[in-house]
Amino acid sequence: MHERDRTSDSSSLVTSLMKSWRISSASSSFASKKPSLYKMNTTEPNSLPSSYASSARKDRRTSDGNFEAMAKQQACTRRTSNSNSPLRYVSPTLSTASNESPRPALLLRQHHQRHHNHQQHRHSSSGSVNNAGSNGTDPNKKSDRYFKDLDEDWSAVIDDYNMPIPILTNGGFGSPVVPTRSSSRRSTSSSINSTSNVGPSVVRNSSSSFTYPQLPQLQKEQTDDPKKMQVEIENERDAQELNSIIQRISKFDNILKDKTIINQQDLRKISWNGIPKIHRPVVWKLLIGYLPVNTKRQESFLQRKRKEYKDGLKHTFSDQHSRDIPTWHQIEIDIPRTNPHIPLYQFKSVQNSLQRILYLWAIRHPASGYVQGINDLVTPFFETFLTEYLPPSQIDDVEIKDPSAYMTDEQVADLEADTFWCFTKLLEQITDNYIHGQPGILRQVKNLSQLVKRIDADLYNHFQNEHVEFIQFAFRWMNCLLMREFQMGTVIRMWDTYLSETSQEVTSSYSISSNDVKTPVTPTEPRVANFATPTKDFQSPTAALSSMTPNTVEDSSKMRQSSLNEFHVFVCAAFLIKWSDQLVDMDFQETITFLQNPPTKDWSETDIEMLLSEAFIWQSLYKDATSHWL
Amino acid sequence: MDTNTAGIPTLTIKLVLLGESAVGKSSIVLRFISNDFTESREPTIGAAFLTKRITRNDKAIKFEIWDTAGQERFAPLAPMYYRNAQAALVVFDITNEQSFRKAQNWVEELHEKLGDNIIIALVGNKMDLLTMQGEISNRAVNEDEIQNLCQQENLLYFEVSAKTGKNIQEVFQAVGEKIPFPTHNVGRTSEHDLTITDDQRIDLESTTVEGARETGGCNC
Numbered sequence: 001m002h003e004r005d006r007t008s009d010s011s012s013l014v015t016s017l018m019k020s021w022r023i024s025s026a027s028s029s030f031a032s033k034k035p036s037l038y039k040m041n042t043t044e045p046n047s048l049p050s051s052y053a054s055s056a057r058k059d060r061r062t063s064d065g066n067f068e069a070m071a072k073q074q075a076c077t078r079r080t081s082n083s084n085s086p087l088r089y090v091s092p093t094l095s096t097a098s099n100e101s102p103r104p105a106l107l108l109r110q111h112h113q114r115h116h117n118h119q120q121h122r123h124s125s126s127g128s129v130n131n132a133g134s135n136g137t138d139p140n141k142k143s144d145r146y147f148k149d150l151d152e153d154w155s156a157v158i159d160d161y162n163m164p165i166p167i168l169t170n171g172g173f174g175s176p177v178v179p180t181r182s183s184s185r186r187s188t189s190s191s192i193n194s195t196s197n198v199g200p201s202v203v204r205n206s207s208s209s210f211t212y213p214q215l216p217q218l219q220k221e222q223t224d225d226p227k228k229m230q231v232e233i234e235n236e237r238d239a240q241e242l243n244s245i246i247q248r249i250s251k252f253d254n255i256l257k258d259k260t261i262i263n264q265q266d267l268r269k270i271s272w273n274g275i276p277k278i279h280r281p282v283v284w285k286l287l288i289g290y291l292p293v294n295t296k297r298q299e300s301f302l303q304r305k306r307k308e309y310k311d312g313l314k315h316t317f318s319d320q321h322s323r324d325i326p327t328w329h330q331i332e333i334d335i336p337r338t339n340p341h342i343p344l345y346q347f348k349s350v351q352n353s354l355q356r357i358l359y360l361w362a363i364r365h366p367a368s369g370y371v372q373g374i375n376d377l378v379t380p381f382f383e384t385f386l387t388e389y390l391p392p393s394q395i396d397d398v399e400i401k402d403p404s405a406y407m408t409d410e411q412v413a414d415l416e417a418d419t420f421w422c423f424t425k426l427l428e429q430i431t432d433n434y435i436h437g438q439p440g441i442l443r444q445v446k447n448l449s450q451l452v453k454r455i456d457a458d459l460y461n462h463f464q465n466e467h468v469e470f471i472q473f474a475f476r477w478m479n480c481l482l483m484r485e486f487q488m489g490t491v492i493r494m495w496d497t498y499l500s501e502t503s504q505e506v507t508s509s510y511s512i513s514s515n516d517v518k519t520p521v522t523p524t525e526p527r528v529a530n531f532a533t534p535t536k537d538f539q540s541p542t543a544a545l546s547s548m549t550p551n552t553v554e555d556s557s558k559m560r561q562s563s564l565n566e567f568h569v570f571v572c573a574a575f576l577i578k579w580s581d582q583l584v585d586m587d588f589q590e591t592i593t594f595l596q597n598p599p600t601k602d603w604s605e606t607d608i609e610m611l612l613s614e615a616f617i618w619q620s621l622y623k624d625a626t627s628h629w630l
Numbered sequence: 631m632d633t634n635t636a637g638i639p640t641l642t643i644k645l646v647l648l649g650e651s652a653v654g655k656s657s658i659v660l661r662f663i664s665n666d667f668t669e670s671r672e673p674t675i676g677a678a679f680l681t682k683r684i685t686r687n688d689k690a691i692k693f694e695i696w697d698t699a700g701q702e703r704f705a706p707l708a709p710m711y712y713r714n715a716q717a718a719l720v721v722f723d724i725t726n727e728q729s730f731r732k733a734q735n736w737v738e739e740l741h742e743k744l745g746d747n748i749i750i751a752l753v754g755n756k757m758d759l760l761t762m763q764g765e766i767s768n769r770a771v772n773e774d775e776i777q778n779l780c781q782q783e784n785l786l787y788f789e790v791s792a793k794t795g796k797n798i799q800e801v802f803q804a805v806g807e808k809i810p811f812p813t814h815n816v817g818r819t820s821e822h823d824l825t826i827t828d829d830q831r832i833d834l835e836s837t838t839v840e841g842a843r844e845t846g847g848c849n850c
Binding site for chain 2: 330333334336337338339340369371372373375376434436437438469471472475476479480484589592593596
């Protein structure tokens with residue numbers, strides 16, 4: 001496995017990623033098995049920027065080796081964050097230790113590179129990629145040394161993977177660079193200061209037009225004596241949390257407020273890391289491509305779509321339109337069974353709304369029709385948009401208040417319309433999941449198994465030995481987008497990211513004028529291949545790519561597929577591998593039972609964010625490889 | 631672990647539940663497994679897997695149950711679950727005629743694909759909903775028709791209520807008795823048997839309802 005050690009000036013994100021995991025692992029378990037875990041093979045000595053051309057194959061090979069270890073490492077990370085560890089997410093800027101820290105730009109560049117896997121990017125390997133160096137004490141130098149000392153053998157592989165990663169700042173218990181306590185504190189305060197200066201410009205700090213979601217960063221507090229510092233850490237954490245929330249809100253304000261054209265890319269990027277509750281309804285509508293980014297058009301657009309929905313209802317429930325009894329009946333019996341644990345969905349008014357939305361959608365999409373599970377998918381939209389009608393202080397009560405008590409009929413109709421259209425937009429992207437035979441789901445399940453086979457061969461082989469078939473547990477994961485596996489709150493957080501991952505295409509069928517109401521939109525009709533460029537300011541990643549890379553066509557088709565469904569497979573993979581250590585000791589029955597009821601009841605948003613980050617990393621690493629076997 | 635059944639011969643029965651959506655398949659299983667009932671359960675997606683041990687004389691029977699989703703769209707998945715099954719519960723709602731038609735289809739499909747290699751119990755659920763208004767019952771399925779089907783297709787027949795628990799244990803008990811105890815078939819090492827049984831009271835007594843009355847009357 002350890003062919004040779006490599007030295008290179010270029011450090012990379014993967015390096016620091018591995019390092020992050022290594023640190024967290026070392027600190028959590030004080031494991032003594034470092035070398036075997038971290039010394040990964042580098043199959044090519046000079047796999048530096050110049051060798052991008054051959055990178056895909058190489059990526060796969062090296063990463064196979066690497067990821068066996070990574071998967072295990074993740075488990076460690078998971079536990080660490082579950083226990084009383086200081087390992088946690090903070091907003092990117094918060095953890096930026098030094099004023100001159102390049103992180104915002106860096107992250108942008110990382111995102112940028114995510115779409116440029118085949119491009120040459122020599123500048124990307126500059127020494128500024130020092131994610132672990134935020135100790136407040138000359139981070140660049142420190143971290144450079146840090147990398148060199150420990151991970152030279154990594155450098156050679158690195159430049160082929162360019163993606164954002166969870167970043168562990170402030171070293172860690174196991175870090176060889178042990179800054180003093182005061183320096184760590186200083187870093188925190190300076191980061192806050194710096195944010196106020198840098199903050200607003202962060203989103204525009206990009207030299208490139210490619211922006212992609214930043215990952216939440218892992219922050220590990222520096223301390224020599226965990227027990228003694230615990231209280232202090234917690235206080236600091238609370239303060240940081242608050243700060244980070246405030247900052248996030250203002251960042252969203254910056255993007256949304258007083259703009260004629262909302263920068264969709266900025267929005268996508270920032271939303272990937274979670275959307276503040278007060279912004280969520282409008283941001284979701286923007287992300288899914290419902291609300292126009294041109295704010296001047298929004299009002300009239302909403303009016304039109306809401307009217308369209310109402311006309312659609314009127315038409316559907318009029319006498320000239322015969323009721324599709326089986327569909328109506330199926331929806332009728334499923335509505336009371338939708339989120340039965342949440343009071344909101346027991347209110348008659350809510351049930352009636354959902355029934356109308358689902359029925360109208362079903363008869364307009366006869367190729368799939370109503371399929372159990374999509375009743376789940378409509379609820380995050382409904383619930384989120386409902387918060388628009390509540391005063392901010394009561395947003396958290398949305399699941400217990402009866403909407404009919406605080407909404408007019410007109411408002412209910414608007415809410416239904418918005419929910420209907422966004423739901424429609426979402427399902428457009430995953431149509432194949434619900435048409436006859438559910439090919440989309442079968443494909444995803446297959447992809448998942450192939451992915452796990454490569455990422456975690458032990459688990460895969462164990463499943464084979466125990467005759468556990470992926471479809472036996474993963475069918476539901478795909479059919480309901482993991483909604484059954486998590487509580488609603490975490491699902492909604494997850495959707496912030498998912499909706500940021502939705503592709504930008506606009507289908508021709510989207511704008512149904514009231515005249516076309518009789519023409520059902522069949523989900524099987526081919527999607528329009530080109531990306532939307534809603535405004536001239538907005539440039540979709542692919543469109544921008546096209547001006548630079550030769551293989552535009554290929555990329556664009558890949559990009560198009562690699563939206564929600566593909567990302568979801570990676571999330572499922574990360575989710576499954578999370579339990580790998582436990583699963584390999586289980587027999588068939590235990591495995592299925594466990595996976596049907598995974599212990600996620602107490603999952604926080606942080607847990608979900610960790611999962612999404614892991615998925616993002618897998619996707620970044622396997623994206624190109626997957627085209628060969630997915 | 632399962633101290634009750636450890637060391638005694640265990641017969642493992644793979645059982646699949648089929649039937650139209652919302653007839654109460656999952657509720658029947660829940661009642662059987664943990665003697666519980668909830669009014670509104672999320673529709674099953676794909677299939678759910680559950681296990682339960684019961685005793686028959688001095689022997690143990692372990693049910694490995696695949697509770698399938700009822701909606702037509704999921705039907706293509708069903709063969710995966712009934713392929714290796716030794717027993718099937720084909721469930722319908724006795725107040726819903728359509729669900730009985732669907733049950734008939736399932737019985738036909740099972741016999742077509744598996745011949746006589748599967749024990750099939752036809753289960754009419756939701757007895758608790760049966761009400762009499764004078765002479766008129768809201769029973770939607772003709773009893774003669776049920777009886778004909780049972781004789782024709784060689785089915786066990788039970789009318790049950792997952793809500794009240796009526797006849798639920800009896801169905802499984804009867805299915806268990808129909809399947810012979812092969813000498814070589816000893817269940818998997820009890821080491822790894824994470825049977826849900828253990829802490830979830832089989833407690834046959836508590837759920838027994840006035841004998842194992844097979845209301846449909848076809849004692850085949």
